[in-house]
Amino acid sequence: MSAFLLAAAGCVLATVALGLVRILRGPGDAERMMAAQLLGSGGVATLLLLGAASGASGVEDVALTLALLAAFASVAFFKRAPGAAADDADRG
Amino acid sequence: MTDAINCGLAILILALAAWTIVARDTFSAVVGFVAYGLLLALVWVQLHGVDVALTEAALGSGLTGALLLYAAARLRATEREARAERPGLPTRVAAALVAACVTVALGIAVLALPDPAPTLAPQTAASIATTGVGNPLTAVLVAFRAMDTLLEAIVVLFALIGVWSLAPDRFWGGRPGTLHHSDPDGVLAYFARVLPPIGVVVGVYIFWVGADFPGGKFQGATLLAAMWLLAVIAGLADTPPIGRTWLRAALVAGPVVFLAVGAAGVAFAGAFLGYPDGYAKPLIKVIEWALFPSLALTLALIVAGAPQRSAP
Amino acid sequence: MSAALDLFTIVAVSAGVVFFLAGTVGLLRFPDALTRLHALTKADNLGLGLIVLGLLPRVDGVQAGLKLVAVWLLALLASAVASQLIARVARRAGQST
Numbered sequence: 001m002s003a004f005l006l007a008a009a010g011c012v013l014a015t016v017a018l019g020l021v022r023i024l025r026g027p028g029d030a031e032r033m034m035a036a037q038l039l040g041s042g043g044v045a046t047l048l049l050l051g052a053a054s055g056a057s058g059v060e061d062v063a064l065t066l067a068l069l070a071a072f073a074s075v076a077f078f079k080r081a082p083g084a085a086a087d088d089a090d091r092g
Numbered sequence: 093m094t095d096a097i098n099c100g101l102a103i104l105i106l107a108l109a110a111w112t113i114v115a116r117d118t119f120s121a122v123v124g125f126v127a128y129g130l131l132l133a134l135v136w137v138q139l140h141g142v143d144v145a146l147t148e149a150a151l152g153s154g155l156t157g158a159l160l161l162y163a164a165a166r167l168r169a170t171e172r173e174a175r176a177e178r179p180g181l182p183t184r185v186a187a188a189l190v191a192a193c194v195t196v197a198l199g200i201a202v203l204a205l206p207d208p209a210p211t212l213a214p215q216t217a218a219s220i221a222t223t224g225v226g227n228p229l230t231a232v233l234v235a236f237r238a239m240d241t242l243l244e245a246i247v248v249l250f251a252l253i254g255v256w257s258l259a260p261d262r263f264w265g266g267r268p269g270t271l272h273h274s275d276p277d278g279v280l281a282y283f284a285r286v287l288p289p290i291g292v293v294v295g296v297y298i299f300w301v302g303a304d305f306p307g308g309k310f311q312g313a314t315l316l317a318a319m320w321l322l323a324v325i326a327g328l329a330d331t332p333p334i335g336r337t338w339l340r341a342a343l344v345a346g347p348v349v350f351l352a353v354g355a356a357g358v359a360f361a362g363a364f365l366g367y368p369d370g371y372a373k374p375l376i377k378v379i380e381w382a383l384f385p386s387l388a389l390t391l392a393l394i395v396a397g398a399p400q401r402s403a404p
Numbered sequence: 405m406s407a408a409l410d411l412f413t414i415v416a417v418s419a420g421v422v423f424f425l426a427g428t429v430g431l432l433r434f435p436d437a438l439t440r441l442h443a444l445t446k447a448d449n450l451g452l453g454l455i456v457l458g459l460l461p462r463v464d465g466v467q468a469g470l471k472l473v474a475v476w477l478l479a480l481l482a483s484a485v486a487s488q489l490i491a492r493v494a495r496r497a498g499q500s501t
Contacts, residue, residue, distance in 0.1 A: 001413070013104075018432070019427075021432060022431055022432065022440075023111065023123055029493070030441075030491075031437060032123040033123060033493075034431060034441060037486050038427060038447055041447055041452050045424065045451060049455065052463075057142070060475065061146060061305075062149050064294055064474060065154075067479045068290070068318075068478055069155075069318055070479060071283065071481075071483075072158050073126050073154075073157045075325060075489060076162060076325070280489065283481070287481065290474075
């Protein structure tokens, strides 16, 4: 079973790594942020799968930390993006 | 299979590191760095360093990522000019040479390490029981290498003083960062109301389990700092003026308690930072509890930045 | 019973991997920022959710299981908020050009 979980972890990692091409290509900063966001979710999934495969303790806590801070970069990105001052009131 | 994943991780990390250096656009480089920090957390889990993975996830990817994104946004105005400047050929050749020399020196140093590497691990493992702490990392950090941890806590404080010293004179003693506004019914304000209660619980939990399982004060404090910063960014809270006495007292409280325990060790255990027999665990607890809030506050204020507004 | 649970894990985790793949393909192939964002949330929510679901029978103890569910719920919240914020930036960028 752990072989399957490892394989799944490898698949998720390879997939989201592929998404990192968006950091290279852009075209906009929004796309770059999306690639980082995707890597965040994929990283949490990979972490959980690796933890389940190896049975290591404490891995869930790392995943919990990552999930808590997952939107942090996006919040910083939103607040400081060009034009944020004009739209700073956060109205949709 | 594990080898394949580890190789893949190594290649990815190297590629992202190269991208972070090569990218001309600051924002792209910073996003690369955030992704890099996240993958580094995975690598630490693969190396069975869950404590370090926690630190990397909280500090390396989370808080540092936000800090660098702010920096990138501030640099945006000057970026075009900076990019238009191109150093002369001699400068570039010299830079390449220096970088290559450092790389070669590091490579030689790593390859010259004796095999097996010298280690104190067996002695440490044999003495863990005397500290009464279950997590070997905590035992090493607060008992066997307490001096390093003490200096680390003080370095973080110095970093904050460094950040503050960038303040213009007229704002000295004022509030760090700009004042944030956001729609009280907007998504950001909602997020900043929902997440911090959960984050505070998780942060305290990670600090609490640090005695016996992976976790600890630095990781927990980072989470608390991040939650407070979120409330500030959403405009729900404001940064305190840095001139306040209570603020400065709270900042130094942790290191002061640590120093006091260390000095008491001279009298009662015969060495600075020595713990008398049987009192190791309670003393370690006292130090950890004192450092935790101070660290959270210091880390948060470092990210909040230099004072930019005068206090009312 | 154990075989059935293993089968459940395999099916759910595999489905999760498929959603991650779909999210990445969408991020790479879709034509503009908002549609790419749409693809991304599938990976965030369903991909991670299915993997967590698949791992649930394998955890030891209720506490570890609750932690896994908490990870997913937090990721859901983060993903929803991040999508909103990124979409606003993308729209602003679209208006200014």
